[in-house]
Amino acid sequence: MSASVNQEKCIGCGRCEDVCPVGAIKLEDGKAVISDECVECDACVGECPNEAISL
Incomplete structure (x- = not known):
């Protein structure tokens, strides 16, 4: 299992991509x-x- 993204709420800012270790x-x-x-x-x-x- 992994985190999931609500595509309707996502604004594509990229902050999650930057913080993912x-x-x-x-x-x-x-x-x-x-x-x-x-x-x-x-x-x-x-x-x-x-x-x-x-999550």
């Missing part, structure tokens, strides 16, 4: 996408200004 988040078509490499560290959840990411 394992590089599991990439922006695709202006939205965050989280890969299976996610280690559920919760860093992106706290960084997202729109609360678009949840």
Whole structure:
């Protein structure tokens, strides 16, 4: 299991991508996408200004 992104809330700011310690988040078509490499560290959840990411 990994974090998930609510695509409707995601504004594509890239803050989650910058804070991910394992590089599991990439922006695709202006939205965050989280890969299976996610280690559920919760860093992106706290960084997202729109609360678009949840575990």
